[in-house]
Amino acid sequence: MSPEEHFLRVRDLHVTYAPRGAAIPAVRGVDLDLHPGETLGLAGESGCGKSSMAAALLRLLPKGTKVTGEVLLDGEDVLKMKPGRLRAVRWTDLAIVFQGALHTLNPVQRVGDQIGEAIRLHSKDGRVRVSTRVGELLELVGLPARRARDYPHELSGGQRQRVLIGLALACEPRLLVADEPTTALDVMVQAQVLRLLEDLQKEFGLGIIFITHDLSTLADLSDRIAVMYAGRIVEQGPAEQVFTHAAHPYTRALGAAFPVIGDPAFRMNPSGVPGDPPDPRFLPSGCPFHPRCSAAVDICPSTDVELWPAGEGRRAACVHVSGAPQTTSLRAGPSPAPRARRTP
Amino acid sequence: MNDEAQLLEVRGLHVGYPVKNGVARAVDGVDLSMESGEILALVGESGCGKTTLARTIMGLRVPDEGEIRFRGEPLGRDRASLREHRRNAQMIFQDPTGALNARQTIYEAVAEGVRIQGVEGDEEQLVADALARSGLRPPETFFTRYPYEISGGQRQRVVIAGAMVLNPSLLVADEPVSALDASVRGEILALMLKLVRDTGVGILVVTHDLGLAWNVADRVAVMYLGRIVEEGPTEELLTSPRHPYTRALLSVVPEVAEVEQQILTGEAPDPTRIPPGCRFHPRCPVVESGEAERLGILELCRGEDPLMMPACHAVAQPAATGETT
Numbered sequence: 001m002s003p004e005e006h007f008l009r010v011r012d013l014h015v016t017y018a019p020r021g022a023a024i025p026a027v028r029g030v031d032l033d034l035h036p037g038e039t040l041g042l043a044g045e046s047g048c049g050k051s052s053m054a055a056a057l058l059r060l061l062p063k064g065t066k067v068t069g070e071v072l073l074d075g076e077d078v079l080k081m082k083p084g085r086l087r088a089v090r091w092t093d094l095a096i097v098f099q100g101a102l103h104t105l106n107p108v109q110r111v112g113d114q115i116g117e118a119i120r121l122h123s124k125d126g127r128v129r130v131s132t133r134v135g136e137l138l139e140l141v142g143l144p145a146r147r148a149r150d151y152p153h154e155l156s157g158g159q160r161q162r163v164l165i166g167l168a169l170a171c172e173p174r175l176l177v178a179d180e181p182t183t184a185l186d187v188m189v190q191a192q193v194l195r196l197l198e199d200l201q202k203e204f205g206l207g208i209i210f211i212t213h214d215l216s217t218l219a220d221l222s223d224r225i226a227v228m229y230a231g232r233i234v235e236q237g238p239a240e241q242v243f244t245h246a247a248h249p250y251t252r253a254l255g256a257a258f259p260v261i262g263d264p265a266f267r268m269n270p271s272g273v274p275g276d277p278p279d280p281r282f283l284p285s286g287c288p289f290h291p292r293c294s295a296a297v298d299i300c301p302s303t304d305v306e307l308w309p310a311g312e313g314r315r316a317a318c319v320h321v322s323g324a325p326q327t328t329s330l331r332a333g334p335s336p337a338p339r340a341r342r343t344p
Numbered sequence: 345m346n347d348e349a350q351l352l353e354v355r356g357l358h359v360g361y362p363v364k365n366g367v368a369r370a371v372d373g374v375d376l377s378m379e380s381g382e383i384l385a386l387v388g389e390s391g392c393g394k395t396t397l398a399r400t401i402m403g404l405r406v407p408d409e410g411e412i413r414f415r416g417e418p419l420g421r422d423r424a425s426l427r428e429h430r431r432n433a434q435m436i437f438q439d440p441t442g443a444l445n446a447r448q449t450i451y452e453a454v455a456e457g458v459r460i461q462g463v464e465g466d467e468e469q470l471v472a473d474a475l476a477r478s479g480l481r482p483p484e485t486f487f488t489r490y491p492y493e494i495s496g497g498q499r500q501r502v503v504i505a506g507a508m509v510l511n512p513s514l515l516v517a518d519e520p521v522s523a524l525d526a527s528v529r530g531e532i533l534a535l536m537l538k539l540v541r542d543t544g545v546g547i548l549v550v551t552h553d554l555g556l557a558w559n560v561a562d563r564v565a566v567m568y569l570g571r572i573v574e575e576g577p578t579e580e581l582l583t584s585p586r587h588p589y590t591r592a593l594l595s596v597v598p599e600v601a602e603v604e605q606q607i608l609t610g611e612a613p614d615p616t617r618i619p620p621g622c623r624f625h626p627r628c629p630v631v632e633s634g635e636a637e638r639l640g641i642l643e644l645c646r647g648e649d650p651l652m653m654p655a656c657h658a659v660a661q662p663a664a665t666g667e668t669t
Contacts, residue, residue, distance in 0.1 A: 045525045157390070186390045186552050187552050187553075187554075191607045192609075195607055213525055213526040213527075216598040217598045257530050261558045262582065266555075266558060266559060267558060267578075267579070270529070270530040270533035270537070270559040270560060271534075272529055272533075272534075273530075276498075277527070
């Protein structure tokens with residue numbers, strides 16, 4: 001993939017929250033690339049920095065938060081944009097869908113007016129008739145155009161989430177960041193919303209960054225998966241491979257949390273990641289995952305491994321990845337078994 | 345108290361809510377039974393009535409019709425029986441943060457039930473045992489801490505300890521892990537399995553998560569619009585589902601990639617207007633694909649409420665069994 005084809009390039013992104021003089025590093029050096037029409041799945045537990053990273057892409061972080069690195073959109077750094085330029089880019093190039101649609105929509109404004117407002121304020125095409133466009137958008141997300149007159153409380157959870165997606169698509173963005181857009185929804189409605197995103201992507205060549213902790217959903221939906229832990233990407237690669245042959249022990253543990261129905265290995269045998277995610281203010285030494293890692297060896301507490309090639313188009317930050325620079329002086333550690341989720 | 349009797353027996357249960365234009369028939373004729381030491385997963389979409397059913401079993405709602413027998417005895421409605429019932433049957437909810445009083449220490453949170461129920465014995469010992477049994481060890485280190493000082497998974501353990509301190513014979517868990525992180529989910533589910541093993545408690549898990557059922561449940565009951573439409577041992581029900589609704593639910597689980605997704609249109613319909621005939625027929629893939637018409641049962645589907653189990657006219661057709669898609 002040549003660099004020109006990536007319309008989004010993130011380089012060495014750091015996000016540090018600074019409440020009352022403290023410094024909380026939420027994102028600690030992330031590189032990402034996305035080309036048009038691609039879906040990147042971003043996985044990780046609460047507090048791993050995935051939502052902070054998403055917010056940094058659109059510069060939605062609270063005032064005083066320190067953000068360094070580059071977010072290049074067609075070569076232009078979003079982090080350096082002047083307010084006017086940023087306003088123009090949001091909605092028309094970059095849009096975001098959050099979880100919890102009830103809290104994102106204004107409860108006392110009709111949903112059609114909320115979508116209309118975004119079009120009036122941001123649309124590239126000044127001649128577009130707002131009410132027509134609102135109707136089109138609602139139909140695009142599978143709601144009848146007359147629903148424009150409804151207030152948020154008159155819609156069900158799934159319908160509100162559709163409205164939010166319609167709203168995000170109001171100005172035909174090229175990149176949609178979807179931060180847990182289906183976690184609050186039922187299985188069937190979730191399937192409807194995911195199908196909708198897939199269709200929109202096919203139709204408009206939309207790039208999507210899809211954030212969730214559910215690795216099995218990402219495996220289905222994404223082209224590539226990146227797994228975050230303690231503010232860094234610890235594994236990335238083609239979705240199916242990352243899911244079925246995880247190279248990083250954390251990815252394996254995270255994947256095993258969602259069972260394969262019908263697989264005897266998971267029957268009466270729930271599994272998870274032992275312990276709690278680390279406090280970003282007091283990260284463990286070496287590999288930050290080592291205190292919870294079932295494959296940790298004696299050098300893990302002192303070795304902070306970088307992302308290292310782990311097969312075709314794949315990278316992982318673990319001393320067990322063969323050829324990782326830190327392993328050279330090591331006696332051979334246990335090599336991660338492929339598809340360990342079937343043999344927990 | 346009859347020790348031989350089933351832990352829970354629900355017969356012909358109807359529970360309705362008055363709404364603006366009539367009555368929402370949230371639970372519309374449910375039969376269900378459970379034994380001690382069993383985990384039963386009650387599965388269905390939002391609005392199918394599963395939470396109302398759970399709350400009625402807890403004695404929090406009065407049924408319009410039907411009977412609930414708990415350890416062989418009909419559930420009484422007087423104060424004393426309800427108080428007794430609420431000691432024997434405990435409920436935990438989806439969001440542990442909301443379930444705990446933010447200004448109460450963990451000790452107080454767990455001890456509250458002991459005091460209300462006037463449980464005999466050393467309170468401190470009971471609380472410590474319950475915390476330890478829920479995986480919070482050493483328990484004394486948690487006594488004076490507040491909910492904000494512990495993680496989400498630990499909070500759910502505190503909630504479970506608060507329920508288990510009364511040594512209930514039935515635990516009703518309404519979406520116990522859906523608000524928790526993937527990593528914690530497995531630990532809480534493992535805790536539920538352990539509690540069943542250690543104490544013989546029966547657990548009714550209300551969820552829309554079929555993976556959870558595969559992880560821990562002995563049996564699964566699938567609920568649609570106020571009615572149980574299919575029920576059976578977990579292995580059988582999840583690997584060879586018979587009701588078209590169960591099949592559709594399974595087809596949208598991301599990991600079950602081999603079958604073609606059957607995404608039902610619309611959301612679970614309105615319990616104020618339950619369709620005539622089979623309540624699932626307006627969304628049923630068997631009807632939509634024309635299969636029902638080929639089988640000559642379309643009129644049945646539209647006109648006759650299937651009261652058999654699984655509740656499906658197509659499945660009941662001897663020739664059609666296993667062929668409907």
